Amino acid sequence: MAHDHDHAHHHAHHHGDLDWAAMAPHLEAEAELYTPLYERALAWLGRKQTEPGLIVDAGSGPGVISALLADAFPGARVVAVDAAEPLLERARERAERRGVADRFSTLAGELPPILDDLDYPADLIWAGNSLHHLGDQRAALTAFAGRLAPGGTLALVEGGLPVRFLPRDIGIGRPGLQARLDAAQADWFAEMRAGLPGTVDVPEDWPHLLASAGLRPTGTRSFLLDVPPPATDRARSCLVTTLTRVREACADRLDATDTATLDRLLDPDDRAGLLHRRDVFFLTARTVHTAARIDAPR
Template sequence: MAHQHDHTQIDFAEWLPMLEQEAELFAPVYRQAAGWLREWKPEPELIADVGSGPGVISCLLADAFPQARVVAVDGSAPLLEAARSRAAEHGIADRFSTLEAELADGISNLEYPADLVWSSRTLHHVGDQRAALTEFARRLAPGGALALLEGGLPSRYLPRDIGIGRPGLQSRIDAVQEEWFAKMRAELPGAVEETEDWPALLTAAGLRHTATRTFLLDLPAPVSDEVRAFVATTLTHRREGLADGLDADDLATLDRLLDPDDKASVHHRPDVFVLAAQTVYVGVKPA
């Protein structure tokens, strides 16, 4: 799937390594969420992971619900190919399939209604989010549940004052990211401005908002090499995508943070951590 929008262009296939790296690091959060979802759907027959990307979460859902068939839905053929390879590696290929389709209407092509629809940080890439939620709800089986992961809090990787550059670097990056996000949303095909009241939107789609829960990923310093690599990848992505919105001093600080030969970089400094909060909203279709 690729959105062609000038400075907000996204080619998710190019993001494959980063998407896999991030999802694998956040696996504890997704496992907790899957366990929590058992309260509403203890034994789903069909799970649809809408906006599955490379299938990391799809495979985790298959592990959490060993009797379920899982369909990974995404608009990117390379990402779905990665998902199928991952499913084969996990020994679940016999109950795992993929569906290449744009997210706004792809779920319409499911063979039969899903008992559980999972959509993680995907809906905000659809112009008309309300219409997409309505379609998700339509393709749920009676009594089925929609788990929507959107929002939460900006992740943190470094203290406010890191000893180089001006304090508060991540807060300034977040502000520029918010501006980029607003522009990306505005340039989506069929974009509709929507108040992000997810419980109200689930209700408007005909679902009963059942619960909201935020899951925490807390990886304190000192971190593993794997976590350092993730932080370096994320900051590199921010440096490349948001350079026009950051001043020269902050760009210079980011360059030092990303230089493997600089002892102040995230590759060496002892104060690197990961603290992230992700929120899941659950809506249930009346039986």
């Protein structure tokens, strides 16, 4: 699963395409699974970042990372920004449960234009796997940069390593299933990008793109999530839900043997399925690129 992420994990780029209220529990569970990874990323970011006054979580989804940002920077106000109101409702509920509602708010609308509705420039913008759902990524980065206060930081989460969850040979189907899933998803992702409004193809050299947006790149680091076998129930559940969506999106890109193997892996009653196997694990990495605004406000 090469492109899964925190909000539109499965690459739905038109918000009307999905029932976000129905998807919200899975999106929350998956983001919670990734919490140790993001806690390490935010600790690294905190060592580079002076205490921010305003943090924006751009493409926040149900607000799991928004809440982690509030924890990591206890003096900051956090604004969760997303186009899906059902997910922002979950974000507000989470902030209430975690006792940070007094410095937490939400903003509903499409990125990047909705950022113009912020009360004042942000000291930190966290864009977690949301940029690649915007057709003109270079223009979007320039818009993000324009909403930063002087000295503010943009933390861009793009790239990393695909999720690995089974050995190469799993005893059913043809060995190497995950490599073929990666290839099918890469094709799907390219098609998704090509279909976005105003798509502009750019090499995914994120530090260069950040610099072209008028920012000064300040670092890139990847963070690992390693759940060894046998995987936890939470990891297995997330894998089943995510792999179900992968099968739906990529069935026409896989041969009959691989789709039959996926069906067995997803069958809750099959002893060879993900819910029962002892060799299931969860291994992935996310890459964070940071850049600072050093010019005067426009």
